[in-house]
Amino acid sequence: MEGTQYMKIAVALLVLLPLAGFIITLLFGKRFFRTKAHLLPVALVTVTAVLSIYAFEWVVRHPDEAFVWNAFSWVAAGRLTGEWGFLVDSLTGIMLLVVGIIGMLVHYYSIGYMKDDPGYYRFFAYLNLFMFAMFVLILANNYLLLFLGWEGVGLCSYLLISFWFRKKSASQAGKKAFLVNRVGDFGFTLGMFLIFVTTGTLQFTGVFDKAEMIGSGTLLWICLLLFTGAVGKSAQFPLHVWLPDAMEGPTPVSALIHAATMVNAGVYMVARSYPLFIHAHTAMLIVMIIGTFTAIYSAYIAITQNDIKRVIAYSTVSSLGFMFLALGAGAWVAGIFYLFAHGFFKGLLFLCSGSVIHAMGGEQDMRQMGGLRQKIPLTFWTMLIGAIALIGVFPLAGFWAKDEILGGAFVGGDYVVWAVGIITAFLTAVFAFRLIFMTFFGECRASEEVRHHIHESAKVMTIPLVLLAIPSALLGILVGWPPETGWIHRFLEPVFFDLEHEKFAWLGVGGGLMVFSLAVALLGVYVAYVMYIRRTELPARLAARLPVAYEASFNKMYMDQVYEVVPIRSTIAFAGWLWTFFDVKVIDGAVNGLARLWELAGERLRPLQTGRVQNYALSIFAGMVVLVVVLAWFWGS
Amino acid sequence: MNALQWWLTLSILLFCIGAYGVLARRNVIVVVMSLEVMLNAVNIALVAIANFRGGAPGAGTLFALFIITIAAAEVTVGLAIVIANYRNKRTVQTDQFNELKG
Numbered sequence: 001m002e003g004t005q006y007m008k009i010a011v012a013l014l015v016l017l018p019l020a021g022f023i024i025t026l027l028f029g030k031r032f033f034r035t036k037a038h039l040l041p042v043a044l045v046t047v048t049a050v051l052s053i054y055a056f057e058w059v060v061r062h063p064d065e066a067f068v069w070n071a072f073s074w075v076a077a078g079r080l081t082g083e084w085g086f087l088v089d090s091l092t093g094i095m096l097l098v099v100g101i102i103g104m105l106v107h108y109y110s111i112g113y114m115k116d117d118p119g120y121y122r123f124f125a126y127l128n129l130f131m132f133a134m135f136v137l138i139l140a141n142n143y144l145l146l147f148l149g150w151e152g153v154g155l156c157s158y159l160l161i162s163f164w165f166r167k168k169s170a171s172q173a174g175k176k177a178f179l180v181n182r183v184g185d186f187g188f189t190l191g192m193f194l195i196f197v198t199t200g201t202l203q204f205t206g207v208f209d210k211a212e213m214i215g216s217g218t219l220l221w222i223c224l225l226l227f228t229g230a231v232g233k234s235a236q237f238p239l240h241v242w243l244p245d246a247m248e249g250p251t252p253v254s255a256l257i258h259a260a261t262m263v264n265a266g267v268y269m270v271a272r273s274y275p276l277f278i279h280a281h282t283a284m285l286i287v288m289i290i291g292t293f294t295a296i297y298s299a300y301i302a303i304t305q306n307d308i309k310r311v312i313a314y315s316t317v318s319s320l321g322f323m324f325l326a327l328g329a330g331a332w333v334a335g336i337f338y339l340f341a342h343g344f345f346k347g348l349l350f351l352c353s354g355s356v357i358h359a360m361g362g363e364q365d366m367r368q369m370g371g372l373r374q375k376i377p378l379t380f381w382t383m384l385i386g387a388i389a390l391i392g393v394f395p396l397a398g399f400w401a402k403d404e405i406l407g408g409a410f411v412g413g414d415y416v417v418w419a420v421g422i423i424t425a426f427l428t429a430v431f432a433f434r435l436i437f438m439t440f441f442g443e444c445r446a447s448e449e450v451r452h453h454i455h456e457s458a459k460v461m462t463i464p465l466v467l468l469a470i471p472s473a474l475l476g477i478l479v480g481w482p483p484e485t486g487w488i489h490r491f492l493e494p495v496f497f498d499l500e501h502e503k504f505a506w507l508g509v510g511g512g513l514m515v516f517s518l519a520v521a522l523l524g525v526y527v528a529y530v531m532y533i534r535r536t537e538l539p540a541r542l543a544a545r546l547p548v549a550y551e552a553s554f555n556k557m558y559m560d561q562v563y564e565v566v567p568i569r570s571t572i573a574f575a576g577w578l579w580t581f582f583d584v585k586v587i588d589g590a591v592n593g594l595a596r597l598w599e600l601a602g603e604r605l606r607p608l609q610t611g612r613v614q615n616y617a618l619s620i621f622a623g624m625v626v627l628v629v630v631l632a633w634f635w636g637s
Numbered sequence: 638m639n640a641l642q643w644w645l646t647l648s649i650l651l652f653c654i655g656a657y658g659v660l661a662r663r664n665v666i667v668v669v670m671s672l673e674v675m676l677n678a679v680n681i682a683l684v685a686i687a688n689f690r691g692g693a694p695g696a697g698t699l700f701a702l703f704i705i706t707i708a709a710a711e712v713t714v715g716l717a718i719v720i721a722n723y724r725n726k727r728t729v730q731t732d733q734f735n736e737l738k739g
Contacts, residue, residue, distance in 0.1 A: 611738035618660050
């Protein structure tokens with residue numbers, strides 16, 4: 001087969017280069033590279049970006065075949081075999097583009113953002129490790145290897161969230177992310193067990209071939225358990241609580257891991273398990289409900305947050321909810337399309353917010369910003385493009401994807417989901433432009449000293465912004481046009497087989513829906529404009545008028561408090577009970593009781609030892625007599 | 638009762654008297670003497686059974702001779718212990734020997 005040798009080399013390098021970069025940088029970064037620690041990782045990641053594009057291009061050239069390569073056997077235990085096996089098809093191709101390109105740009109951006117940080121080399125080492133794990137995750141052709149990457153990115157997420165580990169809140173956030181993800185991963189692991197028990201293999205092709213033979217009850221459980229993993233990784237309700245706190249990490253990390261790549265892993269995994277999910281309608285329904293609820297829930301929280309990164313974080317949770325909504329509603333291609341576009345514009349938004357924070361000297365509170373438009377114009381314009389793409393204004397990336405999702409829900413008959421999606425789109429427009437208006441417009445509310453230092457970031461940071469703004473603006477029209485039959489639909493067809501494509505009609509339902517959702521988005525922008533530019537006293541009055549609604553949103557729907565009470569307090573109470581009752585009373589009681597028993601027995605038996613030999617002799621005689629009598633008795637009879 | 642049974646009855650009586658002496662008397666020397674009585678009760682039994690029941694000729698008497706020899710050695714050691722003990726405690730009363738009381 002033409003070109004597979006090159007593909008093998010490309011795939012092997014995609015995995016090995018970042019790993020090598022990680023090892024070398026971690027070992028020698030502190031001593032030898034120091035402030036040059038970025039050179040090797042950035043160079044390697046640049047190569048992987050090129051290789052990603054090459055692999056993507058290979059898929060484009062070979063639309064009817066997937067690249068499969070079982071490199072070598074990793075685990076072999078009885079019937080279980082785990083291969084370092086790779087699969088590159090169109091779904092992988094899309095993911096490779098997102099990970100490779102955004103990964104590279106974030107690396108470049110980090111050179112400027114992390115400058116002079118004492119952990120400079122460590123940061124780049126972790127970033128490279130993350131790239132390794134992420135490539136393993138998306139290139140794997142079996143669940144076991146996917147899980148390796150899955151846990152690898154989880155580890156990197158933990159390491160990078162708590163990168164500034166001397167800060168208490170950062171190390172706490174890292175732990176929170178890790179623990180919450182454990183819950184999801186537990187479900188994923190159980191799902192894999194169930195798959196293996198049912199089908200006897202973990203290879204994607206082997207599992208999917210048997211998908212129709214699996215009993216519907218078992219299949220439902222498999223799908224729900226896999227989805228549990230996705231809920232954890234992709235921050236869906238109720239396991240979303242870690243993602244907003246993950247903003248404690250450096251901003252490039254938020255852009256790369258917590259917006260563009262790792263959090264998409266859950267969506268990717270569900271999409272990869274498409275042949276399983278299409279046979280489990282109940283599971284699809286649950287995916288849709290969770291996604292829809294998460295989308296509106298976190299959009300509602302985002303409208304009152306004041307931390308610039310938290311707003312974008314809740315927006316990410318909401319967007320991921322949108323993706324699951326799409327998958328659950330059967331609009332698989334639209335979901336992946338949204339993932340594709342979202343990676344670029346959300347990565348862009350995060351990098352822009354990093355640039356803003358950088359300019360403000362570390363300030364993240366939007367109430368301390370304002371009027372930055374003239375001072376950091378490049379950041380402003382790129383962030384504006386990101387925001388417009390996010391809220392889905394024609395013709396930017398978010399528009400095509402979001403409207404295909406909503407259209408899919410509407411055509412599928414899920415009108416409630418569609419309505420919730422429209423409300424979410426409205427809220428998204430409000431909070432996105434609230435962010436833009438509070439940050440870049442109006443009076444500068446920063447202190448005199450901070451205001452003096454506001455400056456545009458270095459070129460190494462702004463160029464990635466521009467490079468991300470381009471796909472954010474154009475991607476939708478390039479791959480999504482025309483709706484429902486655009487390039488990406490044809491491209492993903494081999495993965496999501498058997499999907500029916502509605503013929504899109506501009507003058508029919510589809511066109512009407514698009515115009516309507518566009519109007520809703522623009523209305524949201526107008527509302528934000530009125531509230532945060534024209535009549536800035538309005539938000540406070542509204543909050544005073546609707547205290548319950550405001551407080552609920554501001555306090556993140558009290559979800560952290562719920563977790564505080566239900567799992568945390570009860571666990572602590574249970575642990576306390578185990579300690580004060582079970583350990584002290586039962587375990588210690590048993591041990592001490594046994595000791596006391598022997599002590600008592602000894603106390604009672606001690607008088608037997610009189611020290612008088614004749615007493616002992618009497619015992620011996622008595623025993624002898626008894627023995628003789630017994631023996632005689634038995635002999636006699 | 639035949640002759641053997643008489644002899645055995647004598648042996649049992651002597652054995653019981655000896656055992657009583659070992660268990661009940663307080664004087665160590667009497668205890669040692671009682672031990673000798675018990676040994677001789679056994680000797681009587683052995684010799685009597687050897688005489689009346691046959692078996693290997695002289696086997697029973699041979700055992701008795703061994704016992705007498707060993708008893709002599711035993712008495713020597715026993716009396717030596719009694720004397721050594723008397724030097725320490727200035728008594729031969731067994732109820733005074735209770736250092737090992739628990």
